[in-house]
Amino acid sequence: MSDELKPVLEGFFTTGDKPALLGSRCTKCGTYYFPKLEGFCRNPDCDCSQFESVELSRTGTLWSFTNACYKPPEPYVAAEPFEPYAIAAVELDKEKMVILGQVVAGVGVDQLKAGLPMELVVESIPDLVEPAGKLVWKWKPMTEGGAA
Amino acid sequence: MSDELKPVLEGFFTTGDKPALLGSRCTKCGTYYFPKLEGFCRNPDCDCSQFESVELSRTGTLWSFTNACYKPPEPYVAAEPFEPYAIAAVELDKEKMVILGQVVAGVGVDQLKAGLPMELVVESIPDLVEPAGKLVWKWKPMTEGGAA
Amino acid sequence: MTQEIAIIGAGMHPWGKWGRKFVEYGVEAAREALADAGINWRDVDFVSGAATMRCGYPGYVAGATFAQALGWQGAEVNTSYAACASGSQALAAARAKILAGQAEVALVIGADTTPKGFLAPAKGERPDDPDWVRFRVGITNPTYFALYARRRMEIYGDTQEDFARVKVKNAAHGFTNPKARYRKQFTMEDVAGSAMVADPLRLMDVCATSDGGAALIVCSLDYAKKIGKANAPRVAAISTVTPTFASAVIEMPDLATDSAVVADAQSFRAALPKKAYEEAGIGPEDVSVAEVYDLSTALELDWMEDLQLCARGDAAKLLRDGATKIGGRIPVNPSGGLACFGEAVPAQAIAQVCELTWQLRGQSGDRQVEGAKVGITANQGLFGHGSSVILKR
Amino acid sequence: MTQEIAIIGAGMHPWGKWGRKFVEYGVEAAREALADAGINWRDVDFVSGAATMRCGYPGYVAGATFAQALGWQGAEVNTSYAACASGSQALAAARAKILAGQAEVALVIGADTTPKGFLAPAKGERPDDPDWVRFRVGITNPTYFALYARRRMEIYGDTQEDFARVKVKNAAHGFTNPKARYRKQFTMEDVAGSAMVADPLRLMDVCATSDGGAALIVCSLDYAKKIGKANAPRVAAISTVTPTFASAVIEMPDLATDSAVVADAQSFRAALPKKAYEEAGIGPEDVSVAEVYDLSTALELDWMEDLQLCARGDAAKLLRDGATKIGGRIPVNPSGGLACFGEAVPAQAIAQVCELTWQLRGQSGDRQVEGAKVGITANQGLFGHGSSVILKR
Ligand SMILES: [Zn+2]
């Protein structure tokens, strides 16, 4: 289906059946970073500058959520007419970090609740150059249709 | 001749036979400003914010000079091929200030010397929109052909 | 060595959308502050400006820009930038200069002109710029505040009505403030009737941006005494700590928090007033009045807890009980807060201190907090910036 | 109260055109400075960054950007901007913080990445912007330096050969400096053969812009003693005065000087070291070595006179006599100066202090000024900024 589409950001995530965000992991202290970090580890007790590229956990727990009721400014490319979308902040257990992303189309804030298990998927969003849009990571409630 | 041309900067100078730079004069302490100042007098002992528009002295004494051997970046519009021009810093006796400007075409640094009496004139310089160019103030040595 | 300096002058140009240059707002505020202090501009030996990134080079070098506009007189100069905490950083620079014995009197000053229309990011594909990246994937500014607000609802049971109550309270406070931009006594219905921006926050829950300018004249305690102002309010503490890794709250413009796998998660907002209380040697129980950064209505409730004015999760109850209204136990944002001002970035943290100065002097008229003795401010900017200032008399 | 602080660490990322992010240069310089000081990053309780306006928001908040890159550890932070004097302002902020007793150890840091190609002003008709106006009428950056240079020729009889001699001297100084970008022993013929840019200045008379990063670890004298560095070089003075109206020298980007009809004309450049000498309680006769801002070769001669190292008009004679070479009476720019570095704006004033630190420690190898006891820096930025720092041991 959408496998032909290009990602909206190169090197930020994998696509396919089991998409995952791509982060960095410090080879010395093990701290994770998203997006990928270059340069120096941000752990003040670590002086390492070597990172390995890693796929972050594909699932997590909903920390909080909101939505975008108005069309965001550029560089966001909105569908016309603009359709509001929900946004999720999801906590990854293994990496102990919270990561933002849109929620899949069709799921609104009324179907969300803190603590919900969430899964990473890819969906397309409009693009200025590609008529079919580009792929972006999104969060999807793991219980069908959300918890509401 | 060039009376039809527009000035490169509106409100910076008068044109005609006896062109003059337009400055501000503080109505309280008498300090002059070029370009015109809005807001507050910059004399630390003056709290005035009223200025009158004045014509500055049309003549002065050459304080120093140089030239531009390379084409300046935008927003300068250079003739093609670029012709170097001289630049003068001229001291006005009454206003006790030094003011910069190009030197009239045809006068190079080898014809200039500190202390020369200088006079304000207007000449055209190229413009992106106006094919005939726009007017700008320039300094001209008062002794014919310079002191060299 | 004492860590206190005196505030002998405060001045503000009214907030609004005036369409003039930021320098003019700043100079008017400075002149008001100088007149309030009863000193001459030439008496100032240090100018500490808060920068604005919106007004080109004059904004980047705000300290020098204001010094020139007031008239070059050889004062030393500083320009600080720390996003929303710029004003506090400028105050901190002036305090250190005075306490080090290198200046007696300083002007602390910030002003801003907001651009017309939407503040759009620069064009082009810029995947190296975190700000560009988050806009590209649809994460706008209100998102962050809405996530914090929703988290309160999920964890503490706060409601949208609670958030609206903050707006109504602050509107009532700022109604008579001549420096405020919005002076209307909004009702719960007004808030509920305004458009949803980022659920659960409506248009009236989030603050606008404004033009404005604020200035303070601060000096050594000796100098204050010398000019007969020994009883002037004092700056007792300024905290400008940075976060501690691993920072647990997601901050604009990031898409992720720090990972806490090898270091414990830390709350940056709570760390700011903690350092201020330690420095002032007082506790939250000593506070008479607080000015906090209500970028959103819900954020005011977070600040109340970060300031330890109540336990975690209890802020909405305090609000409902009227404790944070003028006349209540611990009035919050008697100025009207950002709800009534709209943020003028480099001026805002200074304006908070202006308000506390007037409160501690008992000069706040209709919005006076009776017997105010200790005031605290709090704000947080981007990129690990934030501040908390304590004033006392 | 003492006005001195100790410099216990200095570090620089080599100057050049490396094409990396400014943060990386700064972090490398900071790590070198920390290692030089023999302390841990967590021992730093104040980070004082010099901003760059060229690298977006991370550059505006350089202090916080470096603190995050080194790892958030809760230090207080400051970001200063003062054009070419930004590094000195950052050092001044750290000094005041330490002298006020609010910090023991501070990191002072600045770094820059220069843009590729010409730095063009923003587009459009902007007659309100003095920078736009002067470019529109053909007044470019080298104009200002050329006017000063020509004035020397007209008044003092300096020659273009004198200016070339500055370049040749500084090239010889910087030839073995591992941190310098240009390491070639240019000859008088090389300079004379380079293209004329703004008469009388040739390409080799004016300085380029570079990538680079510099960092200092500074601390209280007590702390230096505690860690066994009681003999570390000290900062004895920092002057960051603004001009005094009426400022008599035409400055970028202005088209006119102040009018001196009601106030006497003043020399800003001369005022900077004057304040520094007063603060340090020493005079020009005590100076062993100077690092000055040779934005043009001719400007180095102006600085020698502003620093009172010789009488007005005598600088070229000193130069011709070899007094300003290493081994001469008063070596100027032993580092090689901007001639060998090219300016990395927020790092440059810090780099000057790094060089003096190494000189005063006797660690400068081939470019060591024997027995250096007192060093002074001088620079001048735009918009009324400038600085002069005195180090002594
Ligand atoms: Zn690590």
Ligand SMILES: [Zn+2]
């Ligand atoms: Zn006046």
